[in-house]
Amino acid sequence: MSLLTKFVFPPSLFVTATSLVSFSSLAIGGLSEIRGKHMQYSKFVGVNNNPVSESKKKLISSRTGMVLLYTPAFLAGLSSFAIFPDEGFRFFLLQSAITIHFLKRVLESAFVHKYSGEMALEATITILLSYFISSVIMLISQHLTMGFPEPPIDLKNPGILLFLIGIIGDFYHHILLSKLRSGKNAKEYKIPKGGLFDVVICPHYLFE
Incomplete structure (x- = not known):
């Protein structure tokens, strides 16, 4: 406690x-x-x-x-x-x-x-x-x-790995989303495909 x-x-x-x-x-x-x-x-x-x-x-x-x-x-x-x-x-x-x-x-x-x-x-x-x-x-x-003691379990390396996976995955899915609007004036919403969009509703948020 x-x-x-x-x-x-x-x-x-x-x-x-x-x-x-x-x-x-x-x-x-x-x-x-x-x-x-x-x-x-x-x-x-x-x-x-x-x-x-x-x-x-x-x-x-x-x-x-x-x-x-x-x-x-x-x-x-x-x-x-x-x-x-x-x-x-x-x-x-x-x-x-x-x-x-x-x-x-x-x-x-x-x-x-x-x-x-x-x-x-x-x-x-x-x-x-x-x-x-x-x-x-x-x-x-x-x-x-x-000045405080370091945490008893060192999670720096797993944290770095998780950050890199998150930032790369987030960027990749943002690229996929940007390709949904091919025309300069295209405004309609489309269902995204590719990456993890078939598995997760918002994979860019998941990675972020």
Whole structure:
């Protein structure tokens, strides 16, 4: 029981507070989606129940919005190499994972994905902040573990392997999705095939 208590409630008040806030935010967001109040991007733009307020929303192109979503989190990961230059190999892995993941998402958003819709600026800012804040919290939380004993089971190598499998599989299935829209103005949704699409509904999310 004492081990479980240490795991659920880490010694840092910052980590405990941010973990609770993050969990609560995710729960609220999930309940909103279940109730039909969707984040306003792609096919969900304008589907909420108040057409008057929806018509007043500031819209931007999906490509611009998606690039904006990931850029601050990428910059947070990149700048952490200068802010925390010598924090050990475990911290380096976290910095690299955050930076590579969000750089990949920026490049995919700019050059791979095919878009047909728009994004509400309000939703863009909300998601942008969630990615950025989550990245910063992970980096600070790992920084606060400096000086603590290493975990009794070393999972760094399996973690690196899992990360590489995830990022490669995610990219591959994003390529397959981008090929569904052959024409520049093609907007219809199609059933994807190939890869793991015949086995899993959203294999790109599974790998991510």
